[in-house]
Amino acid sequence: MRRTFEDFRAGDHYDLGTAVIDEAEMLAFARRFDPQPFHVDPEAAAETPFGGIIASGWFTMAVFMRLYVDAVLVGSTSQGSPGLSELRWLLPVRAGDVLTGRLTVLAATPSPTRPGRGTVVLRGELLRAGTPVMSSTFRGLFGRRDDARG
């Protein structure tokens, strides 16, 4: 059955599964979108406080997004997101890291103006060996069951 606004209840948890940070993809992403020395240049990165290349935080977020799409959004009534209220990069992420995604529903509120949808406030995390490396609080818009087509 299609996942709709009604399926999100405050306190719900989702296991989003696991992703491995691929070095070639991490570097290609950084060269195109975030070519700072500590993301693209091994020698320059070794001289920084990071001690070597770390992933662009936007690559890490994109990896999280894919886990979230595959585990939760696929086949849902998702209508996108107006934005997020917090994003924290807690620890450097590096090639080969095995990251696990976790999602918690913080709130679910029907739209006061658009009866066909509601806003879900979610907390997303990526963890490495149980320790969060990134966390975010963001909003998702979802169609309601009565309105769900398909």
Next chain:
Amino acid sequence: MRRTFEDFRAGDHYDLGTAVIDEAEMLAFARRFDPQPFHVDPEAAAETPFGGIIASGWFTMAVFMRLYVDAVLVGSTSQGSPGLSELRWLLPVRAGDVLTGRLTVLAATPSPTRPGRGTVVLRGELLRAGTPVMSSTFRGLFGRRDDARG
């Protein structure tokens, strides 16, 4: 001269230049990281409130990041970012959109614990024909002049 923490003063503005949303790249990004129907499937997207394919908000953010790196971070003492306190996707972004980046310094605070660096709070925006389509308030860590190497 290398841009350091001292070069950021509250109220400063930076013009980050312009990027054009490339359809093939936008779609490739979405297929890999955010394969929701309204980002990857023209026919399904036409049935949504968006009326057609729109860019993943993470692609839009990545495009902003590249403008920011090229205009401000390149050759600076940037030491990365601990995160952001707000990100808003205000209007859908589509292939062919011409987006202009703008950056405003909101605050600059020396680190109380690490004398060699400071935190700069920045507001970044992407505009289409003068109207913001995305905005974000984020933090950047920068080395101080005394400490700047190279």
